[in-house]
Amino acid sequence: MLTESAAAVVRATLPAVGAAIEDITERFYGKLFAARPELLRDLFNRGNQAAGTQRQALAGSIAAFATYLVEHPDERPDVMLNRIAHKHASLGVRADEYPLVHRHLFEAIAEVLGDALTPEVAAAWDEVYWLMANALIAIETRLYAEQGVAGGDVWRQWEVVARTEETPHVASFLLRPADGHPAPAFRAGQYVSVQVQLADGARQIRQYSLTGAPSATTRAIAVKQVTGTGGDPDGEVSHHLHTHVRQGDQLRVSAPYGDLVLEPGDAPLLLASAGIGCTPMLAMLEQLVATGHPGPVTVVHADRSPGDHALSGDHEALTAKLPAATAHFWYEDPDSGHRTGRVDLTDVPLETGTRAYLCGPLPFMRAVRGQLLDKGVAAADIHYEVFGPDLWLAQA
Incomplete structure (x- = not known):
């Protein structure tokens, strides 16, 4: 957990950092995508970036993690960390990407805080970042090991063996591994990421819950077509799946992840x-x-x-x-x-x-x-x- 000296600094500066955190995360994403444009094209949800919700989520997670550390010095917010780690694992996030995030995030912090970012303040928040990052790396490493994959190598080709129109706006897709190998096990409540190539060449990713009971050969997802309202665009991936994907087509699908799973027992x-x-x-x-x-x-x-x-x-x-x-x-x-x-x-x-x-x-x-x-x-x-x-x- 945080050292006593870092905890004191973070506690004292948390109000100022919290007030500026959305400005910090906006600059961070600008820097990250300028250096690595393929991340916006092929990893991050472009709709959430345009709406600003991804920026708000990152700001909220950093502030929540730092607040928890100073309020509970002997504990760790594992519920939050596990949820983030499962999402990261479903996207194939790698351990070697955390230093890249650190560099651009702290450049953004320095720009926003200016002279207020003293060496002491920088060191304390650096400690916060690496406590969070290393915890996520450890959880993600375990999640990859449980699926028997190398870090980040979660993707396989799957064939659509059936498509069913459940409602005018929801279609279900029955999938099987294109390589003929058994489908990976999953726990009820988990999801997979689906990556599709769009007309502009971007390979966007969205998560969809697995439906039905596990079988040796198939998995099923149900996809609602997201229609934009109030000037918002239609959902890029759901629109592509509804418009273009039919029986016999192939999709790039991740291993299953997600921490919303039933606990054992007979509880109500x-x-x-x-x-x-x-x-x-x-x-x-x-x-x-x-x-x-x-x-x-x-x-x-x-x-x-x-x-x-x-x-x-x-x-x-x-x-x-x-x-x-x-x-x-x-x-x-x-x-x-x-x-x-x-x-x-x-x-x-x-x-x-x-x-x-x-x-x-x-x-x-x-x-x-x-x-x-x-x-x-x-x-x-x-x-x-x-x-x-x-x-x-x-x-x-």
Whole structure:
């Protein structure tokens, strides 16, 4: 952890650094992409960069990590680190890329802070950076070893063996390794990265949850086509997959990663999702059915209408196969025959010791998390998945 001298300096300068952190991260990304333009083209999400959400996420993670170090000097924020490391591993981030980040980040810090960045301040924040970086490198090294791959070498070619139109805006893709080797194992709730080459030559990457139970030869993903609103562009990768990818085509897919996985045991569970966030919950339900989970399972889902609820038949059928499971669906459509409006757990009974798993838009997860806390669910028992920059820790 931080040395006592560094902790004192970080504690004293955290307000100033925190106030400038978004300016720092904006300059950092400008420097990084000027030196390595291929990183923006082939690694970072260009949509998130244009919207500024990636910058906010990096700023939030640095500030959250530094704050945790000074408030809990004998601990480490492993939940945050594990989530970041899984995302990095799914992208194939390598240990030798951390010095590059360090160089451009500290150049940006020096420009923004100016004379306030004394040698003592620089040394203290350097210590913060390498504590975070080395922790991530260690976790990512372990994750790569667990998949039996060299650091960063997570990619394989997969063939699309079937495509199904689940709703007008969601398509599912059944995949198998193009080399004929067995598909790597995964845990219910995990995701893969998919990299596609776009018309301008960029090779953009997005993450998609694996659906269904593991088999020796195939894996499945469901992709919602992201349509831009309010002047925002359409989702580059989802648009490409919906428009161009058909049976017989090949995709570049990573090994599976993600820390939103079911813990062993028969504890009461709540699986809450909205929109395409149902995909990891379906994999969890399949696992619970396969293992004969005897405990109570409360399934909660929110969507625009029954017709927009992707894989709704599987959602209902899997819930019905569990001996102590109930499903509660909310739709915006007032004529759906189900509950309408926003998810309201007031009248949904939850047993003591419930573990909750959430996936969906951030406003949905914040609202459900708040309701769960009000119902007495322990904060440590509420787990979530965010696709895209993780802004939760900065704003929760």
